[in-house]
Amino acid sequence: MSKPEINRLNNISPKSNKILNIILAVYTSLCVLPLFLVLAVSFSDENSLFIHGFSFIPKQFSTAAYDFIFSQANQVLVAYGISIFITLAGTALSVMIMSLYAYPISRKDFKYKNFFTFYLILTMLYSGGLVATYLVGVRVLQFKDNILGLILPYVMNVFFSNYSSYFFSNKCPRFIDRVRQNRRCR
Amino acid sequence: MKTSPKLDHAIDLNQPKRGFLHELNRNKALFLMLLPGALILFLYNYLPMFGSIVAFKYFEFHGGFITSLIKSRWVGLENFMFMFKTPFAFEMIRNTLLYNLAFIISCTLISIAFAIMLNEIYSRKLAKLYQSAMFLPFFFSWVVFGYLVYAFLSADKGFINMTIFKALGIKPIAWYNDTTYWPYILILVNAWRWVGNNCIIYLASIISLDQQLYEAARIDGASRWQQIINITIPQITPVIIVMILLFVGRIFNTDLGLFFMIPRNSMLLMPVTRTMDVYVYNALMSNGDIGMSSAGAFLQSVVGLITIIIANLAVKRIDPEQSMF
Numbered sequence: 001m002s003k004p005e006i007n008r009l010n011n012i013s014p015k016s017n018k019i020l021n022i023i024l025a026v027y028t029s030l031c032v033l034p035l036f037l038v039l040a041v042s043f044s045d046e047n048s049l050f051i052h053g054f055s056f057i058p059k060q061f062s063t064a065a066y067d068f069i070f071s072q073a074n075q076v077l078v079a080y081g082i083s084i085f086i087t088l089a090g091t092a093l094s095v096m097i098m099s100l101y102a103y104p105i106s107r108k109d110f111k112y113k114n115f116f117t118f119y120l121i122l123t124m125l126y127s128g129g130l131v132a133t134y135l136v137g138v139r140v141l142q143f144k145d146n147i148l149g150l151i152l153p154y155v156m157n158v159f160f161s162n163y164s165s166y167f168f169s170n171k172c173p174r175f176i177d178r179v180r181q182n183r184r185c186r
Numbered sequence: 187m188k189t190s191p192k193l194d195h196a197i198d199l200n201q202p203k204r205g206f207l208h209e210l211n212r213n214k215a216l217f218l219m220l221l222p223g224a225l226i227l228f229l230y231n232y233l234p235m236f237g238s239i240v241a242f243k244y245f246e247f248h249g250g251f252i253t254s255l256i257k258s259r260w261v262g263l264e265n266f267m268f269m270f271k272t273p274f275a276f277e278m279i280r281n282t283l284l285y286n287l288a289f290i291i292s293c294t295l296i297s298i299a300f301a302i303m304l305n306e307i308y309s310r311k312l313a314k315l316y317q318s319a320m321f322l323p324f325f326f327s328w329v330v331f332g333y334l335v336y337a338f339l340s341a342d343k344g345f346i347n348m349t350i351f352k353a354l355g356i357k358p359i360a361w362y363n364d365t366t367y368w369p370y371i372l373i374l375v376n377a378w379r380w381v382g383n384n385c386i387i388y389l390a391s392i393i394s395l396d397q398q399l400y401e402a403a404r405i406d407g408a409s410r411w412q413q414i415i416n417i418t419i420p421q422i423t424p425v426i427i428v429m430i431l432l433f434v435g436r437i438f439n440t441d442l443g444l445f446f447m448i449p450r451n452s453m454l455l456m457p458v459t460r461t462m463d464v465y466v467y468n469a470l471m472s473n474g475d476i477g478m479s480s481a482g483a484f485l486q487s488v489v490g491l492i493t494i495i496i497a498n499l500a501v502k503r504i505d506p507e508q509s510m511f
Contacts, residue, residue: 128234
């Protein structure tokens with residue numbers, strides 16, 4: 001994105017541009033460098049770590065850690081499988097259920113619009129807390145050792161649901177409603 | 187001749203007002219759409235709300251959770267009294283409130299500062315690069331963070347003790363045994379994780395501002411600094427208020443991962459890392475004390491409710507359009 005010509009006059013001085021760039025570069029490297037440290041450590045020899053400590057350049061190169069992980073490839077693959085499944089299934093289900101919920105509460109002619117909006121908002125204002133949520137999840141809904149326990153509780157997100165309701169009521173073209181009424185469909 | 191001003195009510199005029207069942211029949215599709223979401227909210231959000239009366243009971247298991255909830259004896263506020271009598275009560279409330287206050291201030295200020303900087307620098311390409319790199323820490327779980335911090339702070343292997351301090355000739359510090367530095371470390375780590383994320387939200391609202399405002403200010407002779415103070419910040423104030431409101435509602439909650447994973451649950455550090463969540467989690471998991479931990483959780487929920495309502499009222503008084511409800 002290039003700024004229009006008129007804005008070139010309206011910029012900070014080259015000197016302050018340099019200073020800001022330096023500040024940002026320092027912070028950015030603070031965000032990225034720890035990753036390189038972990039990468040370097042993962043390729044270091046276990047014994048050399050005990051003597052020299054963690055450092056950015058491996059003192060003694062070794063792939064023992066990766067050999068260990070790949071020897072247990074089954075477990076790692078299952079773990080990844082679960083993560084990916086939860087993300088895909090959870091997102092699909094969540095988007096579907098949230099938009100289904102959001103549409104009726106965006107309809108201004110729906111009589112129980114306010115009730116259901118409040119029903120949604122209240123869960124954000126007051127929650128049962130860690131203990132009750134845990135006990136209800138494990139004892140009543142039997143979600144211990146069950147993959148549904150990782151998906152269903154996170155399906156309804158109040159913010160996203162509210163946001164899509166806002167989208168339906170403000171950004172959706174109104175003529176859709178008109179067409180709907182002309183055809184007398186509800 | 188009078189006609190209905192809104193087409194939406196055209197159908198209603200022909201029919202007398204009827205009750206819920208009539209509405210249910212008329213808007214079958216709408217109710218069907220609401221059903222899955224409403225059911226999930228009921229199961230995962232409303233049942234635990236009723237479940238929170240466990241805080242007022244002496245909880246014992248008699249079979250299922252609901253029957254044991256009914257059969258358990260009422261003890262009133264005993265659980266709460268017991269919790270406040272522990273030596274940690276003052277400590278954990280102080281920790282929770284002060285940390286959250288520090289988090290709100292540090293995260294908001296740093297994120298806005300970076301967002302403005304990113305908007306001001308000449309090169310768009312570099313800005314994109316910085317932005318993506320800053321966002322990186324947000325993708326790591328607290329477990330990974332715990333390891334990253336350990337790689338730096340470990341007493342006998344850590345990068346700071348073994349490399350930096352050795353080079354400078356400073357005596358190594360046993361980080362995980364010393365409470366002095368942990369408030370700063372936790373605030374820094376929290377900022378490290380959240381700044382990139384918040385920065386993007388602020389940057390998005392700064393970019394969408396009307397450029398004509400800046401051009402007009404330029405013609406009137408305002409410097410870039412004056413434009414930032416007088417245009418950028420006032421224009422993004424609504425976003426800042428909403429972000430702070432969302433945070434204030436959770437002022438009695440802390441991120442369990444941050445306070446549990448980063449200090450590696452070190453007992454020596456407990457005086458500065460014991461927040462409400464850590465306490466509730468430890469009471470439930472290691473002591474199995476349902477009564478006391480649920481009293482803590484109940485307190486968190488109620489205080490959260492009160493703070494969010496007060497914060498919302500305050501915002502409503504300042505600027506009615508910015509309030510959430």
